[in-house]
Amino acid sequence: MLGLRSLAAALTLLSLTFPMSAEAQERVLRTLTVTGQGEEVIPTTITRVQLGVEVRGNTAEEVQQEVASRTAAVVDLLRSRNVEQLQTTGIRLQPQYDYRNDERRFRGYVGxxxxxxxxxxxxxxxxxxxAVKVGATKIDGVSFLATDRAIASAEKEALRDATQDAQEQAEVVLNALNLTRKEIVSIQINGANSPRPPMLQNAMLRSESASTPVIGGDQVVRASVTLEILY
Known part of the structure; x- marks a missing residue:
């Protein structure tokens, strides 16, 4: 048993001492690594809105009741319009103070x-x-985005563009050096992503006769692919 172990160890050591074959060394050395970029621009068709109710008063109970009443009316309206992903994002009730001449004076509550x-x-x-007419008093943010289906389709196109870009880069370099491209030995997809547009913050709601204009923009989807090509 010991002899077999010694023989196995000797064979392992012997294999480690042999240098890489010339063909293997050439395969490692004669590779070109290129990274291609792809980008697709798609229109946004969905608006994400964050709005709310803010009430000030003398007592906590008074403020909380008014906030609850207004919010219920706003939520009922939104549900009747079949909005998507409706959820509460914040609830707050706290006292307000004035500070003058190193004195703190109670001003009431804000909810x-x-x-x-x-x-x-x-x-x-x-x-x-x-929403303003039934009780909303502010917009905390508005952002625009494309549909999930449009984003998924754009991600695939961006990956195709990135792959094509990487291959074109390789062709330019190898042709300039009078080298012949062989097979692709490694592919790395660095990912396709669609950053969410930031929300437009702190817009104030005003009730006017004309409808508030809301205009979306474009959303950019990017992808990156790295190829290792033998030459």
Missing amino acids: TNSVSFRIGTEQAGGLMDE
């Missing part, structure tokens, strides 16, 4: 309740106006 939802961009302006 807030915020919700967020998604709706088609063409409907967003009118719905926000309606």
Whole structure:
């Protein structure tokens, strides 16, 4: 048994001492690594809105009741319009003070309740106006995004573009050096991503006769692919 172990160890040591074959060394050395980039721009058709109710008053009970009443009316409206991903994003009730001449004076209470939802961009302006009429007092943020289906399709296109870009880069370099491209020995997909547009913050709601205009923009989807090519 010991002899077999010694023989195995000797064979392992012997294999480690042999240098790589010339063919293997050439395969390692004669590779070109290129990274291609792909980008697709798609229109946004969905608006994510975060709006809320803010109430000030003399007592906590008074403020909380008013916030609850207004918020319930806003939520009922949003549900009746079949908005998507409706959820509460913040609830707060706290005292307010003035500080003058090193003295703290009680001013009353402020209460807030915020919700967020998604709706088609063409409907967003009118719905926000309606929300004002039933009790909303502020918009905490608005952002625009494309549909999940549009993003998934754009990600595939961005990957195709990135792959094509990487191959074109390799062709330019190898042709310039009078080298012949062989097979691709390694592929790395660095990913396709679609950064969410930042929300437009702290817009104030005003109830006016005309519908609030809401105009979406474009969303950029990017991808990156790395190829290792033998030459």
